[in-house]
Amino acid sequence: MEQRTAHGSAVGYGDWSLVPPGSEDFALYGGVGVVGRARDWATEGQYLLYDGPAQGCVHGLYRMDTCGFAACKTVGLDHTQIWVHHDARSAFLLTHPYAEEIPDRLRVYAEMHGLDVTTDCTDSWYDPATLPIRLTIPPGWPLWPIERDAAVLLHVSPISWATEP
Numbered sequence: 288m289e290q291r292t293a294h295g296s297a298v299g300y301g302d303w304s305l306v307p308p309g310s311e312d313f314a315l316y317g318g319v320g321v322v323g324r325a326r327d328w329a330t331e332g333q334y335l336l337y338d339g340p341a342q343g344c345v346h347g348l349y350r351m352d353t354c355g356f357a358a359c360k361t362v363g364l365d366h367t368q369i370w371v372h373h374d375a376r377s378a379f380l381l382t383h384p385y386a387e388e389i390p391d392r393l394r395v396y397a398e399m400h401g402l403d404v405t406t407d408c409t410d411s412w413y414d415p416a417t418l419p420i421r422l423t424i425p426p427g428w429p430l431w432p433i434e435r436d437a438a439v440l441l442h443v444s445p446i447s448w449a450t451e452p
C-alpha cells in the first residue's frame with residue numbers, strides 16, 4: 288500500500304517529517320534486506336519513522352533543533368532511529384548496538400531521561416549480531432514534544448493504513 292510522508296512544513300515549522308513504511312521516502316541505514324525487514328516490522332506495528340533534527344538520540348524526542356551533547360555519542364547508541372506510533376500517542380528510540388545485554392550506561396541514560404528501556408527479539412530486524420533496545424516514553428506521562436508535534440502534524444496530514452480483511 289502506498290502511503291504519503293507527512294512533512295513538518297505542513298504545520299509551518301522545521302525541516303522534519305514522519306515517514307510511513309509504505310512511502311517511497313522510507314529509508315534507513317542498511318542494505319536492501321535491512322530496509323525490507325524494517326518496512327515489514329513498521330507496517331506490522333504501524334510505526335512512523337521520524338526524519339528530522341537529533342533523530343539519532345533522545346534529543347529528537349525533545350524535538351531539539353540539534354544535539355550537541357557528547358553523552359549521546361558515547362553512551363552506546365548505535366544504528367538508532369526514532370519511531371512514532373501511528374496515533375502519535377507514544378514514541379520510542381530503537382537502537383541496535385553490538386551487545387548481548389542492555390549496557391549499564393545505556394540503561395542509566397534512559398532512566399535519566401525518564402524512559403523505559405526494554406529489549407524484545409521482535410524488534411531484531413537490523414542484524415542478528417546486534418541487540419535491539421527500545422527507549423520508550425512511558426504511558427501516563429504528559430505529552431513529550433515529539434508526541435505533541437506528531438499529533439498536530441497527523442491531524443493536518445493524516446496517514447492512512449491498510450486494514451486487515
Ligand SMILES: [Zn+2]
Nearest residue numbers: 344346354359
Ligand atoms: Zn542527544
